Amino acid sequence: MIARTILHFILLVLLSSVAISAEKTSWTTEEIADDFLKRGLLTKEQHALLRSNEFLDSDCKSDKHSSCKPRINFVGGQCGLTGSVDIIDEKGKYTPGYTTLTWDISQLGLRVEQYPAALKAFNKWNASAEAAWTELKDVHSKAVAIANSGAKRVDKLKQAKPLLERAEKISEAMARAAGFEYDGGCGAGEEDSQIVRFSFPEKPKSALYILQMEFDACKRVLSDPYDTKACEAWMNIQSSNELSGLYRYRVVWSDGGISEKPFSALSKGKKTVEVSR
Amino acid sequence: MMDFSDFVRAYGKGAALLFASAAVSYFLTYHSTLSPPVKPREAIYAMSVLVEAYGILVGLNAERTRKPRPGLMIAAVAIYIVSLFSLTFLIPTSESSYREAMGFVCRPEFLDLYGPSCYWVTPETLAKASFEPNRIWEYWSVQPVRAYLSVVWLVMVWSVVLSIALSLRQTTFKKARRARSN
Numbered sequence: 001m002i003a004r005t006i007l008h009f010i011l012l013v014l015l016s017s018v019a020i021s022a023e024k025t026s027w028t029t030e031e032i033a034d035d036f037l038k039r040g041l042l043t044k045e046q047h048a049l050l051r052s053n054e055f056l057d058s059d060c061k062s063d064k065h066s067s068c069k070p071r072i073n074f075v076g077g078q079c080g081l082t083g084s085v086d087i088i089d090e091k092g093k094y095t096p097g098y099t100t101l102t103w104d105i106s107q108l109g110l111r112v113e114q115y116p117a118a119l120k121a122f123n124k125w126n127a128s129a130e131a132a133w134t135e136l137k138d139v140h141s142k143a144v145a146i147a148n149s150g151a152k153r154v155d156k157l158k159q160a161k162p163l164l165e166r167a168e169k170i171s172e173a174m175a176r177a178a179g180f181e182y183d184g185g186c187g188a189g190e191e192d193s194q195i196v197r198f199s200f201p202e203k204p205k206s207a208l209y210i211l212q213m214e215f216d217a218c219k220r221v222l223s224d225p226y227d228t229k230a231c232e233a234w235m236n237i238q239s240s241n242e243l244s245g246l247y248r249y250r251v252v253w254s255d256g257g258i259s260e261k262p263f264s265a266l267s268k269g270k271k272t273v274e275v276s277r
Numbered sequence: 278m279m280d281f282s283d284f285v286r287a288y289g290k291g292a293a294l295l296f297a298s299a300a301v302s303y304f305l306t307y308h309s310t311l312s313p314p315v316k317p318r319e320a321i322y323a324m325s326v327l328v329e330a331y332g333i334l335v336g337l338n339a340e341r342t343r344k345p346r347p348g349l350m351i352a353a354v355a356i357y358i359v360s361l362f363s364l365t366f367l368i369p370t371s372e373s374s375y376r377e378a379m380g381f382v383c384r385p386e387f388l389d390l391y392g393p394s395c396y397w398v399t400p401e402t403l404a405k406a407s408f409e410p411n412r413i414w415e416y417w418s419v420q421p422v423r424a425y426l427s428v429v430w431l432v433m434v435w436s437v438v439l440s441i442a443l444s445l446r447q448t449t450f451k452k453a454r455r456a457r458s459n
Binding site for chain 2 (some may be wrong): 007192193194211212213216217220244246265267268
């Protein structure tokens with residue numbers, strides 16, 4: 001009886017551990033970096049700088065897929081830095097955000113710590129990058145001071161809001177200057193999205209997209225739904241975009257011409273949207 | 278007293294059934310559109326295997342008078358399939374063919390924009406909302422649907438495995454008894 005019980009128990013433990021470890025669905029940055037090194041997509045020097053860098057990313061969903069290439073995404077797989085403070089409206093009314101202030105500040109800290117290595121790995125660490133990074137570092141110190149102050153929680157959020165928004169802008173500018181991705185947002189999970197790329201006949205002045213539902217909401221509330229400052233759901237088109245559903249793009253050309261059209265991401269795999277003038 | 282070789286022989290079929298059912302539920306969980314809308318999928322798979330293991334133990338150790346009830350098994354499968362297809366939608370962009378749960382209370386923001394279409398949602402409406410239930414329905418009304426489907430899935434797994442184990446039991450133990458008496 002005892003032998004049987006023990007055997008049952010061992011069987012259960014074995015099977016449940018097999019079940020849990022049966023399919024590995026996520027990879028650590030180290031594993032991704034090692035894989036890229038093995039496939040010759042990163043040099044040894046780049047590998048050393050990027051191995052534990054949270055901003056190293058791969059350009060496709062299944063990180064170990066043989067066609068994946070390394071890229072740097074300065075958002076680092078997070079939703080951005082303002083999850084805790086986005087929820088304060090003009091009247092100062094507060095509802096709990098989807099992140100906490102300390103989480104957002106710790107993410108900013110990670111950027112301060114790891115952006116230089118990411119930039120150095122691709123020879124993008126120059127005087128202007130260093131100046132932007134110094135400002136980011138300064139914003140981080142101020143945010144840490146606010147988090148440690150004895151103020152009320154709502155007041156801390158109000159004080160931190162402009163700083164975190166500033167940090168977001170600096171990060172995005174740094175990414176753009178280096179030609180890196182700044183691919184944020186907390187939409188459908190990556191694995192449930194389609195990779196959408198855009199092709200342009202010429203370099204546009206600006207290229208944005210928006211989810212149809214967000215556009216309809218902006219159209220309903222705002223006098224100008226194309227005002228990207230008022231309608232914050234407009235996102236910059238990246239070289240690779242993980243999307244799912246119905247969207248519309250709006251491209252402004254260098255001569256001031258505008259192309260605007262709905263597009264969809266409704267199937268698996270990759271897709272290229274041809275933008276015409 | 279049963280010696281170890283008898284014991285292993287008696288449980289051979291049970292082990293085979295366990296591996297077979299674990300393999301089937303692995304396929305259903307990861308590679309079909311039939312798994313319940315729960316993430317991570319490892320969670321529902323691990324629970325399924327535990328339920329299967331326990332179902333097999335109960336089935337093989339059941340009293341002789343206990344008979345498998347195929348009607349109950351078919352009813353559990355039917356309830357799960359009907360519930361799944363009426364309470365979930367397929368995300369067309371999902372590489373892993375993930376089905377997401379619907380909710381039963383619409384968000385006021387959604388009602389403002391598209392009216393009560395969330396109560397009888399169309400693929401176009403889902404696409405406009407990026408197939409994210411939290412844009413359409415209140416979060417608290419989606420969670421019970423996920424929980425309900427998970428429970429029905431586990432009940433279905435339990436009833437199927439138990440029925441098979443019960444029908445295997447007699448031959449398995451008869452052989453073991455015969456082996457012991459020889």
